[in-house]
Amino acid sequence: MKHLLLGLFLVTQFSISQQNTAKLNPNSLRIELTNGHWFNGNTFVEKKVWVNNGILSFSKENTQNDTVIDLTGKYVIPPFAEAHNHNLESDYELEKRISAYLDNGVFYVKHLSSIKKRIDPLMHHYNKPNGIDVSLAHAPLTGSGGHPVALRKRFLGYGHFDGLFNTIEEIESHGYFIMDNEDDLKRKWNQVLSFKPNFIKINLLYSEEYVKRKNDTAYFGKKGLDPDLVPAIVAKAHKNNLRVSAHVATAHDFHVAVAAGVHEIAHLPEIHNGQSIALEDAQLAAQRGVVVTTTASLVTKNRKKPNYDELLGNVRSNLKILKEAGVTLAIGSDMYNDSSVGEFQLLHSLNLFSNLELLKMWCENSATTTLPHRKIAFLKEGYEASFLVLDKNPLQQIDDVNKSIKLRVKQGAILD
Template sequence: MIKHPLSFALVAATAALAGCPAAQAQEAATCRFTLEGANVFTGAGFEQRDVSVNGAMFVADHPEGAPRIPASWMYVMPPIVDVHTHTLDQVSKPGNSAHRDFLDRGIYFALNPNSILLEDGALPLAPDQVEVAFTGGGITGPGGHPRPLYEGLVRAGIYRDIAIEELPGRAYHEAATPEEAREAVRQVAATGVKAVKMMLYDHTSPGTDSLDEARFRAAVDEAKTLGLRPMIHVEYAHDARLAFELGVAAIVHMPGHSGPRRGKEELYRLTPQDAALAAKNNVAVVPTLAIAFNSASGDALLQAQELQAYNLKLLREAGVTIGAGSDRYSADALDELDLMRVSGIFDGPELLRIATENGFRIAFGEDRKGGKIAPGYEASFIALYSDPGRDWYSLRNPIAGIRGGVPIETGRVLIEACAAD
């Protein structure tokens, strides 16, 4: 999206490629070109080199007969991945402004770790939509989260295409026994999703309305048997500890994400042993720092941020994979990255890895080759007008982009390099 004053000069530099509007390059467009001398994000910083795209993939050599684009002014990095959003749900229709808002900010991929299952399944992907990994309805205990939340959203008119009576089995699955937990996982697997959400909050309490340990172990075991990646909602450190022990794919909150309850800070603090276990068992963490920032202020917010920083430092030092997602309808991964940046815990390249490579792995798993700009990986990138290490807010203003070889941009920088079939 072209917003910065420098962008007009950049477009002029590529005038030969600016002959047709983005609207003409949608469904059937594929890209073949080489960016010559682009500044490319490597995971450790930006280096100047060529980038070649041949259809859906990055390739090592220039595609024969394809355009060569002078790109020394481009800073090229993988698209951003928001790994905890409910803004993009299966009830969103094509053309939904939320999708366009995400795309305009360089967020081409996302994970929705609890979504309503529609009768006709997930929407087909189009260039004007974010590619979202869905989990379907989460598995919880009788009456547990997210049941009250979804019932409230229906009553408020947020979901107009579904009645409260239709929510069970679509927005959530309630399990009172280990076998019911296994059956709920089988129901989720039957919808075709690749991941499953499970609720675990104060699971050792006799009065918990989340899954207890027996039901949780049964659900995780069934998910792994069926090839689903478990995504876990946690509240307390002992909830995260059990998830780390079982080697789930990710916990999609960090203990203390909402701030500690007064006098109970210790219940939310991870230990170095917890962080080491998460790293050993390859469990990713999505902190969702924005939750406390959204709801707390003054001393309560300072206390929340101190707790968040304590846990984040442990996870970072242990080498745990961290992703960015806000779990707020009014915010996204970029807002979460801002909070990570001001914490002072991460440097610039680390934040960009969190936003891209880490996020892609959390959303889609390790078998899919994306989130890097390298031959053999999916040809997806955004182009910025400056290095976000020096100009952080340039990250919010991509001037060009493609996903899987298809142009996503609203500007006209790369369009003619992507010929209609």
């Protein structure tokens, strides 16, 4: 019998053979975890837990364990997730970004748009046992001259697409799909599906001014889909068992998206404009199970504006409307150099959510909207054995929860 000291944990009976490798994760161990307090969605309960083939069990004791870990009274929670970002498409400092996610306990990332030709060479970094798991929309749907056409054009000028595209016209159908009417939707839909997206992203920006902005070049990049086309897009996605995530800017965009039946709102609306969400729209979103990803920390980009405090106050007010209506909130930053930690910290600073609400938003809601078909985000029988062990009870002290991680386990394999 070998004795191995792993951080603060005493690990015993450590022996792994090829015959005992897991089906889910080839590095998975058969583990017995004792004296740990496990999060059950509301509180922490002391339990003995087993891991076999990368799966959790609270009742089926392993007949032989590779590893026994005494958790010495520490606290076990599901991993965190980042429900909105775009920072995994470039190889620039990619390992640093992946390490930042894992170091902070963020195992799952929802990538809201990407160019498939650009991200494909990097996919060997993702969706593997010792890395982060990602879901991808690839090219978003927008209107002529809409977001993100201007952004793609700017990046083309910076040389980000050298070797892939020479003109902005070549990027169309790779970096975005122009959908101005139902004929476009019918003609291009199979190409959208050919990229095998995990979900569909649509861009709604200032839809209340769609007619005004449609043909005005002054609004290049500051407009999106025809709001009347959105229900048809959602219906197409439903037929192909694809969820729809809507980028929104205004309260009216939020209204259009929720009324059309989208599954997710990718941004808190009115972050930069300072208007209120209609209560009836928030109530409808709750009734339909629509997830709203916060991205509230984007308001900090307005710090130098004289009305910053008003904008921050409006962000808090709209989050309160959503919370009180019962809308499911997920934590996502849309900040290139963040791993959803900064978003969590801003939400905590608003003094709007309890520690329990913040924990569930980051561990449960963010993960399930990122990878809705996986058995993750909960510490339940038969779920993936992915979890974080903390030396502090986050229901009592959550402000530095990511810094209190003592052990990271993904699909039954110890990452540390």
